[in-house]
Amino acid sequence: MMTxxxxxxxxxxxxxxxKQQQRGYPPTVREIGDGVGLASSSTVHGHLTRLQDKGFIQKKAEKTRAITVTPTGIQALKKADILTLADTPAPMINTPQDIVASLDxxxxxxxxxSNTMINIGILNHDYLIIKKETAIPDGAIVAVILDKNSDGARQTNVYRYFKERNQVRxxxxxxxxxxxxxxxxxxxxxxxxxxxxEIN
Known part of the structure; x- marks a missing residue:
């Protein structure tokens, strides 16, 4: 009987x-807690330790995102009828482990x-690593959300940021x-x- x-x-x-399948990198401890209804990060850490002891995940204690589900863990999900062979997750972003592990x-x-930044080598379909910042210096490359259309449709794009008087360029x-x-x-x-x- 399952407890x-x-x-x-x-x-x-x-x-x-x-989350690993959808985004190409694992969630943080806080995201895990929010996702499964656990308010305490220490409780989440306890469950992660037990999952690691069972061989279902691999994790590095010093990195917030260095958590991966092992083949044994995937089999455990299938055995519990939580994950079936018919599941078709989105393609993963095959980012190197050192990049994923450095995320916070x-x-x-x-x-x-888009092609907004092709002159400096940022190409359409590239994956950008973005740090949430409160103070953006002039000339920084930023990801932004703009109200592009009269109907309020919003679009994400990337530009260099310049503050000019009471507006932004x-x-x-x-x-x-x-x-x-x-x-x-x-x-x-x-x-x-x-x-x-990949390089085309």
Whole structure:
């Protein structure tokens, strides 16, 4: 008979596996707690330790995101009928483990879907490592959300950031594009790295 504790551990295992598949990197301890309804990070750490002891995950204690579900863990999910062979998760971002392990609570990976920065080697479909920042210096490369259309549709893009009087100039690194002048921009964070799965 499965106990409440073992059920919660399977919930955590499933949550880690799904986030890894959806985003290409594992969730943080805080995200795991939020995802499975545990408010205490120490309780989450306890479950993770027991999952590691069972061989269901591998983790590095000093890294917040260095958690991976092992083949044994995947089999445990299948045996519990939580994960079936019919599941078709999204393709993973095959980021090197040292990049994933270096991510923290304030760092995310975002897929870039435009040609705004091609002159400096940031290409369409690259994955950008973005640090959430409150103070952005002039000239920094930032990921932003803009209200692009009259219907309020929002689009994520990447530009160089310049503060000019009471407005912002978002400067593309593409000679075919004009800068965006706006006073209505939401900054996701500063781009601190680029990862590309393959070279075309």
């Amino acid at each position: 409440n504790k073992s059920t919660k551990q399977l919930d955590i295992l499933k949550f880690i596996y799904e 609570e304030e760092t995310i990976i975002l897929k870039h879907n 978002l400067q593309p690194e593409n000679s075919n594009l004009k800068p965006v002048i706006t006073n209505n921009v939401e900054i996701i964070g500063q781009v601190i790295g680029v990862y590309r799965n």
